[in-house]
Amino acid sequence: MENAKKIRQRPADPAAQMAFSWEAHRGTRWPDFINAPSNAAARKWLAQTGWPERRLLLWGPEATGKTHLLHDWARRRHGKIITASMIDPARIDNSQLWAIDQLEQGFDPVALLHFINAAREGGRIILFASRVPPSTLPTSLPDLSSRLRAMTAIEVRPAEDDLRVKLVIQWLAMRQICIAQDVATWLVHRLPRTNAALMATVARLDTASLESKRALTRAFITEILPELSQVDGEELPVS
Structure with missing residues (x-):
């Protein structure tokens, strides 16, 4: 099922490393931590x-x-x-x-x-x-x-596949972008097994979705990341 992306001002990305100060960051808003x-x-x-x-x-x-x-x-x-x-x-x-x-x-x-x-x-x-x-x-x-x-x-070990799928969904939701779980699972299984690769991919999808105002379907994601279609089902690098 295709989900429309809500276009609004993009929030700061809590997944990125923050600039710290000597004062406690008591007001910083983080997404819910996913136990695994x-x-x-x-x-x-x-x-x-x-x-x-x-x-x-x-x-x-x-x-x-x-x-x-x-x-x-x-x-x-x-x-x-x-x-x-x-x-x-x-x-x-x-x-x-x-x-x-x-x-x-x-x-x-x-x-x-x-x-x-x-x-x-x-x-x-x-x-x-x-x-x-x-x-x-x-x-x-x-x-x-x-x-x-x-x-x-x-x-803290690298994330399992189930956690990586949940992270992609969460990180995109933080940017007001919807992705179906089956599409997120399909995407994760074709990316390098690191959260850093997931973060880079989410950033690319965010930019492309914001510019095109299209939902994140498999077809659209393959347009954005053509390397995913080269060998179906294998882990492929994301530049």
Whole structure:
């Protein structure tokens, strides 16, 4: 069944990485998080209290929901959200919970070590998120390296096929675009098995649908992504 697209002003894309500040993003609107086996371990740990050393790190590939989980945890517990590159011990306040994203994108090792030490002395809780496990984070400081390696690290795995279909439907709905579930399933089974590929595809479909004002049928999607028709049923790259 073809669903007409509602044309309206396009909202900001919450799936993209956000620009963070030292103030908590309590007003940021996120879509509902979709529970799945791939993120079950992370959800279980985030529902607990009493993490070892009061620190926890979520890690996994791009676009697996780490930032979403981190923001949700911080909002519910009134924590401060920052990126790792913004860590500055001189600006640490008395907040008891901190959520630190994008650890793999770089940080001041001295500042991070002081931050962790100060948090430990103050009994503060820290949630980190990274695309890589803590053992692979580069640092020349042995003390920092030992603290990172000793941290409890929980992997957020790549999404299952069922979750990928739900994500495509959700991300398009956030852009006021409807897609039938059978069409979304057909599309997902022909794309690389990464959420990053799904996000890129959604952006392309959004642009094409907005310009043409056509519904997202298989025929129209194949016009937008002709590579999908080259080998039916196989995973094909999306540029």
